Amino acid sequence: MQFTNDRQLKALPKDKQDYHKDSLVKNHYANVSPNKKGGSISFYYRYKKNGKIYNISLGKYPAISLAEARAKASELNLKLERGENLQINSANKTLKEIFEEWHKIAIKDKINQDFARPLELHIVCKYGNKPITDLTKQDIIKSFDKLFLENKRETIKRTYTHLKNLIKYALNREYLQATNLLNIDINTLYGKLQPKSFRAITDxxxxxxxxxxxxxxxxxxxxxxxxxxxxxxxxxxxxxxxxxxxxxxxxxxxxxxxxxxxxxxxxxxxxxxxxxxxxxxxxxxxxxxxxxxxxxxxxxxxxxxxxxxxxxxxxxxxxxxxxxxxxxxxxxxxxxxxxxxxxxxxxxxxxxxxxxxxxxxxxxxxxxxxxxxxxxxxxxxxxxxxxxxx
Structure with missing residues (x-):
């Protein structure tokens, strides 16, 4: 959905995270993220280079006005047309880059060096090249649905636990401004995990x-x-x-x-x-x-x-x-x-x-x-x- 003015900007659907195009300024987008208050809006400058999409955060609405965000986006468009290198900030980091950064810290003092392997295998390997800002709840649920069909309910739980820790790290590093990835209700989607005893020989x-x-x-x-x-x-x-x-x-x-x-x-x-x-x-x-x-x-x-x-x-x-x-x-x-x-x-x-x-x-x-x-x-x-x- 596109927007032209503040009224249309505020009326953008807030039931899912998505980018919405500014109909007046090229490469200028509003990113809507659902939250408990209804939804937050952040402005991004999005452009493609060498087959890869980059996102530059312009600020969060209404702390930055629509007019101010458009002015920043227009300035970046001029730089891009002149062939200048745009400064890529932390918001453009990919999921894989942030995973590797987080993993180096999280692995310290861990006896199990493969502790995050489920996250790497089922999420990072599939969506690692995406900017963290582009990772959606539907991406995650799609991967979890596949695991559920394979009867891997425990793997879903472990994967999501590590994903939440990674997302919290990204938020604290301000690689993300807001996200709905922390409120996926695993029990509602896949039912509660029933405790099971480990197979053991007692004869x-x-x-x-x-x-x-x-x-x-x-x-x-x-x-x-x-x-x-x-x-x-x-x-x-x-x-x-x-x-x-x-x-x-x-x-x-x-x-x-x-x-x-x-x-x-x-x-x-x-x-x-x-x-x-x-x-x-x-x-x-x-x-x-x-x-x-x-x-x-x-x-x-x-x-x-x-x-x-x-x-x-x-x-x-x-x-x-x-x-x-x-x-x-x-x-x-x-x-x-x-x-x-x-x-x-x-x-x-x-x-x-x-x-x-x-x-x-x-x-x-x-x-x-x-x-x-x-x-x-x-x-x-x-x-x-x-x-x-x-």
């Missing part, structure tokens, strides 16, 4: 079969070793995959995982049995010079990829029965079933699972006085597994 014979299958795995050394150690430590997938050599305290037989990479945002001490410590040390020379215990085949500066361990479990033929996170449920089940044998209480089991007591005073007490109890339980669990494999 001893099947657990034994899995352990033996892992020992016979003939794939990548670091993937195999990570799988072999996982039943003993039952860490979360992202924590396990991104373990670093600097976390290993050989003398104390501990993993000292820093608070910055833990879900509970507290340092986590993981007691190691001798057999687990030996298994970790057996790959140290092969992993060198990677900072990671389980480096990627592609680059030793990266850890093994997010779904690698789940794929390996599928290759072993246990995909229908088990996902990687299931190691935690498996350990929890057998540890609770055998409390009369290992003689440790529920609190020690939960601490080994990194289910933290949120009361800070009690948490300090647990960490300082129950480490030896946890050592005893983890040693019992290690012996239990070794005996099961015989």
């Amino acid at each position: 001893l014979d099947t657990f034994r079969d899995l352990l033996l299958a892992i020992d016979s795995y003939n794939g990548n050394l670091f993937v195999k070793t990570a799988l072999q150690i996982s039943p003993y430590l039952f860490l979360r997938s992202s924590t396990m995959r991104n373990l670093k050599w600097e976390y290993l305290d050989e003398k104390e037989k501990l993993l000292r995982i820093p608070a910055s990479v833990m879900k509970a945002k507290e340092e986590f001490l993981v007691p190691l049995s001798q057999s687990v410590l030996d298994k970790i040390l057996s790959i140290k020379d092969f992993a060198y010079p990677s900072p990671y215990m389980f480096p990627s085949e592609i680059s030793k500066n990266k850890s093994i990829a997010e779904n690698t361990l789940n794929y390996a479990i599928k290759r072993l033929g246990f995909g229908e029965l088990m996902v990687y996170h299931g190691f935690r449920s498996t350990a929890s089940t057998f540890l609770y079933e055998n409390k009369n044998k290992h003689k440790q209480d529920s609190e020690v089991i939960e601490l080994c699972l990194d289910h933290r007591e949120r009361n800070k005073v009690k948490a300090v007490y647990n960490r300082s006085l129950r480490l030896e109890d946890r050592r005893a339980l983890m040693q019992w669990w290690s012996d239990f597994i070794e005996e099961l494999k015989r």
Whole structure:
């Protein structure tokens, strides 16, 4: 829709974000963005160069009047006709450029280096060359509709969480003046995500079969070793995959995982049995010079990829029965079933699972006085597994 005067400008539809052309001044547009107050209007100078559309922000209406915006647009038209380079401001940054900028900051202290992969794969790869100001709600919903048809409701949720963080970054950097991308109602569009339990093996014979299958795995050394150690430590997938050599305290037989990479945002001490410590040390020379215990085949500066361990479990033929996170449920089940044998209480089991007591005073007490109890339980669990494999 075009506009000629203030009355027509104010009457522009505000139900969706869109650019509307000024019928009197070439390359001058009003961008309407829906909001809680009805909608906001910003002026842009839009022109095409070398096949790419550039947007130059002229200001927000009514802080800048229609006449003032037209004067700025006319001045830019003259410069363009004279062949002068127009100054491209931050409003012309593409989605991909802003994603890369945001990602460098957001990735700091993240244990999962691939945390934003869903956003990159499903949004940035499709719309990355668009100026961030041109990204629309319909673009996002179109991508989400495709994921929904593929029964990837959880992926929609994860993708949108990261997208909102990126958009907030763009707003704070003033790459965007206003947007309706933060108010997509995922639950209304796709229904509420129903909680689901992770597939886990809780039958001893099947657990034994899995352990033996892992020992016979003939794939990548670091993937195999990570799988072999996982039943003993039952860490979360992202924590396990991104373990670093600097976390290993050989003398104390501990993993000292820093608070910055833990879900509970507290340092986590993981007691190691001798057999687990030996298994970790057996790959140290092969992993060198990677900072990671389980480096990627592609680059030793990266850890093994997010779904690698789940794929390996599928290759072993246990995909229908088990996902990687299931190691935690498996350990929890057998540890609770055998409390009369290992003689440790529920609190020690939960601490080994990194289910933290949120009361800070009690948490300090647990960490300082129950480490030896946890050592005893983890040693019992290690012996239990070794005996099961015989």
